[in-house]
Amino acid sequence: MTTKRLQDEHDQSSDGKKEDKRLRKLPSFSTDIVMAESLKSFCLALEPVLRRVVQEEVERGLVHGTRLLQRSPQRQIQAVESSSLKLTFKNPPSLPIFTSSKIEDEEGNSLQIVLLDTQNGEEEPSPAQISSPIKVELVVVNGDFPGKREEWSADEFNDNIVIAREGKRPLLIGDVDLVLRDYAIASIQKLMFTDNSSWTRSRSFRIGARVSPESTYSGPRIKEAITKRFTVKDHRGELYRKRYPPRLGDEVWRLAKIGKDGAFHTKLSAANIHTVQDFLKLSVIDQSRLRMLAKLIVSAWQANVQIMAHEAYLNWDKVEDADGFFAGITTTLIPSIELI
Missing domain, CATH: 2.60.40.1930 (Macroglobulin (MG2) domain)
Known part of the structure; x- marks a missing residue:
């Protein structure tokens, strides 16, 4: 009897637990109503925003499309348009x-x-x-x-x-x-x-x-x-810029291969040859002196320096008298300039 009573009590306890689980699983009707109302309110609040966003995107697309229609033919015409x-x-x-x-x-x-x-x-x-x-x-x-x-x-x-x-x-x-x-x-x-x-x-x-x-x-x-x-x-970088052709008033280091403040530039300055015009005059009046100054440094690039000055001179009608050597040198004197 005792065993049967214990079994009945166990069965009743199990049935009670199952019933409690079923009750807990059943949703609360009031909770569902609250959630539904909240969702409805959220949708109503979101609707104007969504409408506005969609409307703006549609309008933007229409405007962009219209511009493309207006601009594309114009660009096509311009691409083939020729003018005199x-x-x-x-x-x-x-x-x-x-x-x-x-x-x-x-x-x-x-x-x-x-x-x-x-x-x-x-x-x-x-x-x-x-x-x-x-x-x-x-x-x-x-x-x-x-x-x-x-x-x-x-x-x-x-x-x-x-x-x-x-x-x-x-x-x-x-x-x-x-x-x-x-x-x-x-x-x-x-x-x-x-x-x-x-x-x-x-x-x-x-x-x-x-x-x-x-x-x-x-x-x-x-x-x-x-x-x-x-x-x-x-x-x-212009501080060391060379000119081609050089100009009369340019400092002599503007000629190719004459480095500013370099050895040859220093020798020329010591000989009172400061400008391209001074260099040209010396090349006509006293070539031996210029040649001597050049050889004191190096002879490999002498011809290049002289040729640069010679070509520059071809662009000038005359060399103005700056130091009393002579009144002027015309282009007829060019053949008399012997390149080193």
């Missing part, structure tokens, strides 16, 4: 170019911009005839542009304009705003870079010229001008 009018630099800039130094052309003159008409029936384009002044702007262009192509669109040109680094002055300063008048030509009296080109992807620049956005010109497209690519070096 183009800007060009009369002469290329003299290289190398240093920061904070005036940019000149290869002949030592100010750079010039010319508007040419390529459909004038002549072999070489001539300056275009313009009825009213045209404003032109000089800009810095990426050295990689336009690659191997000779044609480009205005948008492509504008996309490759290089702007100054943050916190720096404009890259190009001076006469960056020009006006083409009757003869369709403008001189750039002062122009210089304020920063080197080492920080750019191509490590090089070009100088470009375009019709200014502020210009009232409304005729056919005028193709932009660009120079050849070049690097812009820090002005500190």
Whole structure:
């Protein structure tokens, strides 16, 4: 009997535990109602936000699509558009170019911009005839542009304009705003870079010229001008810059193979030969003395130094009398200069 009673009690206890588990598993109806109301409130609060986000995205997509439709045909037209009018630099800039130094052309003159008409029936384009002044702007262009192509669109040109680094002055300063008048030509009296080109992807620049956005010109497209690519070096390197051809007033160390403050430069200075003009005069008047000065140092590069001076002299009509040796030397005296 005792065993049976214990078994009955155990069965009742097991049934009670199972019932408790079933009761705990049954969800609370009131809790479900609260959760449902909370979820409904959250959705109602989120709905305006979702509507606004969706609306903004749809509007943005429509605007972007409209712009593409408007711009793509224009870019396609520009890509194939050709014009008989183009800007060009009369002469290329003299290289190398240093920061904070005036940019000149290869002949030592100010750079010039010319508007040419390529459909004038002549072999070489001539300056275009313009009825009213045209404003032109000089800009810095990426050295990689336009690659191997000779044609480009205005948008492509504008996309490759290089702007100054943050916190720096404009890259190009001076006469960056020009006006083409009757003869369709403008001189750039002062122009210089304020920063080197080492920080750019191509490590090089070009100088470009375009019709200014502020210009009232409304005729056919005028193709932009660009120079050849070049690097812009820090002005500190100009302290030892050579010139080719050298100029009369240049210090004599500007000639090739004469190092500034070097042995030969010191010997020339001691002999009162300070400028290229002094060097040329001595080469005409007293070649033996110049030869002696050169041989005191080294003879391997004598001919190179003399040839440089000789070629420079070919670019001058005369050498002005600076020390009373003579009134002038004309180019007829060139044959009498015996190269060392």
